[in-house]
Each structure stands twice: as structure tokens, then as C-alpha cells.
């Protein structure tokens with residue numbers, strides 16, 4: 001449970017756009033993520049806000065393709 | 078139960094632009110500094126600033142600090158303190174060049190000098206024509222500023238307490254501030270961080286409004302802490318609204334959309350700005366456009382089934398212009414407004430953006446209160462800088478790009494002042510036995526409550542109430558009703574209840590504690606607004622549509638105890654130049 005709670009707080013961002021995307025994501029998906037997906041999400045959340053927003057809005061692609069599955073979930077909302 | 082304790086020379090609460098700038102000053106003076114932040118420093122809300130930071134560098138055309146000062150005084154609708162405004166405008170060059178030396182990647186002119194662009198309200202020769210005064214790093218100025226200052230702080234060995242939530246100030250029997258009580262999110266443990274100097278740099282409180290451009294973390298924590306410590310909040314009725322936030326989401330749609338030829342429509346498809354501002358129309362200043370939109374909605378010409386938004390039309394520009402000249406807008410609209418602006422207009426509403434009021438401070442960052450003899454006295458040990466502080470350089474209305482400047486100038490000056498005060502003997506004081514007990518009681522109540530009010534519901538009701546009764550355009554009956562409602566909400570907020578009692582990253586507890594701060598901020602805002610019987614800058618009343626310098630050229634001070642209000646004079650005398658006399662604010 002601890003990991004999930006930490007992630008939930010890491011979804012609080014400096015950009016409102018990300019707050020909105022992540023709040024919807026948490027509501028819909030967080031509890032159902034497996035360990036691997038959770039790890040990917042954490043890696044995405046470690047990115048600077050503007051870089052993460054570029055990824056979410058499809059203005060950029062991740063250097064590491066293994067992030068793609070969770071990023072897709074963020075993109076489709 | 079005894080609370081764990083640690084000692085520092087200085088504690089800075091907040092790691093946005095202002096907190097980081099101040100901390101740097103302290104760490105470089107070899108003081109032991111702790112910086113607390115509830116989120117990772119570079120995720121502070123400063124990261125959202127795109128437009129730029131103002132400074133009259135004159136790199137591209139002639140400019141000087143006196144013109145900048147004039148624009149700021151006028152922009153403030155003559156509520157700004159002219160000593161502080163002179164101080165800020167004169168220091169602008171220094172702090173921007175300093176940031177450049179720290180490694181800030183400013184955009185450049187071919188000559189290698191910092192590139193500057195025009196921004197609303199900034200003019201040359203005392204209002205004659207727009208001037209290029211905004212320095213930017215692409216559309217990521219705030220981001221670049223945070224990263225630059227954070228790196229610099231690491232170098233200077235500032236100690237960061239990341240994901241720590243400051244809860245309350247500690248004041249001793251003499252009223253001096255001697256540190257803060259804070260919660261470590263990872264463990265759920267509470268600690269006293271004792272300090273010879275405490276600086277609040279907790280940013281804005283946009284989340285008191287239902288429609289806000291601010292991130293979720295902007296809950297006015299520093300203001301709540303100050304109010305609970307028995308100290309006043311200043312000029313809280315002045316909140317700047319941005320005309321085009323996405324309806325229901327708040328996400329900002331840049332002024333550039335209207336600059337490129339987009340315009341606003343009411344439910345009859347009428348381009349109503351032609352009535353309010355016949356010459357500049359949709360390009361009138363922020364407050365004029367916001368007010369016109371609010372009037373249309375109020376008079377029943379809003380769009381949608383509840384008639385509560387306005388449409389921003391840009392499809393006539395064609396897909397090429399939209400994608401080329403307004404990058405990102407199409408995706409933002411599709412994602413957050415559910416419309417493709419190439420085909421349909423974007424639903425928008427005036428959206429809460431920037432808090433001009435805050436913790437009363439002078440231009441050295443010292444928190445000041447009335448001394449009871451017509452003057453002011455300093456609260457020893459307490460300082461404030463950035464959006465949470467009211468210095469007051471923005472008065473009743475802030476100019477674009479003046480906030481990032483405020484962070485740099487007053488972050489630095491507060492840091493310098495603390496260094497001096499500590500040298501001058503500001504020493505550690507004894508911690509009373511019961512220090513932190515009020516905070517522990519607040520936490521214990523929350524942890525033991527088995528039933529009560531929902532934090533989410535009260536938060537939502539608070540935001541709706543503020544939006545409806547204390548928005549862009551203010552009506553006497555509605556304000557009076559708003560005061561009743563917000564006091565009722567405040568009462569209910571004392572009985573909040575959370576199901577999750579765990580200690581590790583308990584988001585529910587954090588949100589309950591944030592709500593306490595939203596409540597103080599909202600009550601202060603509503604009560605101060607109800608009382609100010611004039612229109613000035615961002616505060617616009619239907620029953621008193623004019624500025625009234627005779628009765629109201631004064632700062633509001635709100636105290637939590639008894640919701641008492643007091644007033645203090647505006648400082649009309651600059652430091653070295655002649656005062657700018659109040660004039661009607663026309664652009």
C-alpha cells in the first residue's frame with residue numbers, strides 16, 4: 001500500500017494540466033496497476049513537469065520505449 | 078508527548094522561485110538553512126510561468142527603471158507601496174543578470190544580450206507605447222528559473238526537506254517567531270524545526286476558487302499558518318482573474334489566441350467585446366475582458382445549459398495558423414475542453430490566477446504589523462517573500478512578468494536581511510514546553526474523529542462559494558450572502574473527518590490539513606471584499622463602480638480572531654524619486 005500512497009502524492013505537480021491528467025488517471029487506473037506498471041509510472045513521474053507534459057500531450061516520445069504502455073494510458077486519459 | 082526537534086539558523090518554507098532565491102543568499106553566507114517543500118523543489122508552481130520576468134535592461138530599445146516603476150504603480154491602481162515598487166524596479170537588472178550568471182538559459186539577441194519582448198501594461202516613456210521588457214527562456218521561464226536556482230542551492234549546500242508539510246508557526250511568549258512545526262510525509266512524523274529566522278515562501282492560493290489556473294498545491298498554507306498565529310493578512314480582496322481559462326478545468330489559454338485574431342462570443346453568437354471596448358475589442362486588458370465576460374454571464378447571455386461560460390472562437394483562423402502560430406493550443410483544447418478548436422469554439426471563463434494580497438511584509442521581507450501608534454513594527458524572526466507575501470508591489474492589480482521579478486528581488490532582499498539580523502544577534506530563543514501542542518491537538522482531532530464532514534465536499538463547496546460570491550464582478554447582496562456561507566463552511570471545516578488513518582504518505586490527511594489553510598484564506602478574501610466599498614484594480618463592485626481615493630486608498634488587514642478588519646495607509650513616498658500621483662487608470 002505504501003508505494004501506491006507515495007505515487008498518489010507524486011501526482012501533485014507544478015503544472016495544473018498534469019494535476020488534471022494524473023488525478024483522472026489515479027481515479028481510473030491506479031489501484032489496478034501491477035508492480036511493473038507502477039514502476040513505469042514512477043519513472044514517468046520523476047521527469048520534470050514540462051517534459052512529462054510534452055510526453056502526455058504527444059509532443060514528444062520517450063527515449064526509453066519501455067515507458068510506452070503506461071504513457072499510452074496517460075495519453076488516452 | 079514530546080515532539081522531536083532540530084535546530085537551524087534559518088528555516089525557509091517553500092522551494093519555489095522566492096524560497097530558493099532566499100535560501101541561496103543564506104546558504105552562501107554559510108548559515109545552516111533548512112528548506113521545506115511539500116513537493117520536489119522543481120515541481121513548485123513557479124514551473125508554470127511561461128511569459129517571462131520583467132526588467133528594464135533596455136537591450137533592444139530604450140528603457141529605464143523609472144518607466145517600469147510608473148507602469149507598476151499605475152497597474153497597481155495606486156494601491157502599491159511606492160517605496161517597495163521603486164526598490165523592485167531598480168533592482169530588476171541586478172537580479173536578472175545574477176540569474177544569468179547562475180546559468181539561466183535566457184533567449185538572446187544576435188548581439189548576445191538577453192532578448193526582450195513586450196508584455197501587457199509595460200510601456201516606454203510613462204505610458205506612451207509598449208516596450209520590450211520581458212526576459213524569457215523560450216516558453217519555460219519558470220522552469221528554467223527553478224532548475225537554475227535549485228542547482229545553485231545544491232552547490233551551496235542548502236539542506237532540503239522534501240515532502241515535508243509545514244503546519245504551523247511557533248511563537249514564544251513575546252510574540253517572536255522561533256520556528257515551525259512540520260510533518261514528514263514519508264513517516265507521518267511531526268517535528269519542530271527551530272530557527273532564529275523563519276521565512277514563508279509558500280506561494281499562492283488559487284485553489285480557493287472553483288475556476289483557477291493554479292496547480293492543486295496552491296492552497297495558501299503560509300497564509301493559514303500566519304492567520305492561526307494571530308497575525309493579519311493584507312489586501313486579500315485583490316485576486317487577479319485571467320479572462321480565458323478552460324471552462325471546468327481552469328487550464329490557461331494564452332492571450333496570444335486573441336492576439337492572433339480569436340474572439341469571444343456570447344450565447345447569441347454576438348462578439349460582445351465590441352460593446353465594451355469598441356477600439357481594442359478582445360485585446361483590452363485582462364480586467365476589462367474578464368469583467369465584460371462576467372457581465373454577459375450575469376445578464377443571462379452565457380453559453381451552455383447553465384449559461385455559465387463564454388465561447389472563444391478561433392476556427393476562422395484556419396488549421397494552418399492555429400497549429401503554426403499557436404502551438405499546443407489545439408491539443409490543450411482537445412484534451413481539457415473536449416473540443417477541436419479548428420472546428421468549434423473553446424468554452425472559457427474568467428479564471429483565478431494571481432493573489433495580490435498576502436502576508437504583510439516590507440521590502441526587506443520582514444513581516445510587519447501595526448504598532449498601535451500609527452506606525453508598524455516587525456515581527457521578530459518572521460519573514461515572507463513571493464506570492465504569499467504582500468509587500469505590496471502589485472497593489473490592486475499585478476502586471477504580467479512582475480511576479481517572477483518579485484520572487485527574485487524580495488527573495489534576495491529577505492535573505493540579505495536575515496543574514497544581517499542574525500549577525501546583529503537574533504539568537505535562538507527558548508522553546509516553551511507546550512510548543513507545538515496546538516498543532517498536535519489539531520492532528521489528534523483529525524486522527525480520532527470517527528465521523529464528520531468530508532474534506533472533498535467542504536473543499537468543493539468553499540470553491541463554489543468563492544467563485545459565485547467573490548468572483549470577477551462583485552455584487553453587494555451576493556457578497557453579504559457569501560460572507561454568511563463562507564463562515565458556515567469554516568465552521569463545518571472544524572469537524573472534518575478522514576477514513577484513512579495511516580501514517581505513510583497519507584494524502585487524505587494532507588488534504589485535510591490543506592483545507593484548514595484554504596478556509597483561512599477564503600474567509601479573509603470574502604470578508605475583506607465585502608468591506609471594501611469601492612472598485613479598484615481587480616476588486617470590482619457593482620454598487621461602487623469607481624475608485625474612491627478619499628476613503629479607500631488604504632491597505633486592508635484581516636485578523637482571524639473575530640474576523641476583525643483594520644486599515645493602514647498606502648506608502649505613497651518612493652525612496653528617492655517623486656511620488657506618482659493617482660490618476661484614472663486608462664490604457
Ligand SMILES: Cc1cc2nc3c(=O)[nH]c(=O)nc-3n(C[C@H](O)[C@H](O)[C@H](O)COP(=O)(O)OP(=O)(O)OC[C@H]3O[C@@H](n4cnc5c(N)ncnc54)[C@H](O)[C@@H]3O)c2cc1C
Pocket residue numbers: 090091092093094095096113114115116118121122123124125126127128129130131218219241242243244278279280281290291292294298299329430431462463464465477478479480481482484
Ligand atoms: C499558469 C501561470 C503562468 C504564470 N506566468 C507568469 C509569468 O510568465 N511571469 C510572471 O512573472 N508570473 C507568472 N505567474 C505567476 C508566478 O508564476 C507565481 O506568482 C510565482 O511563481 C510564485 O512563486 P513563489 O516562489 O511565491 O511560490 P511557488 O512557486 O508556488 O512555490 C511555493 C513553494 O512552497 C511550498 N509549500 C507550500 N506550502 C507548503 C507547506 N505547507 N509546507 C512545505 N512547503 C510548502 C511548495 O512546495 C513550493 O515549493 C504565472 C502563474 C500561473 C498560474
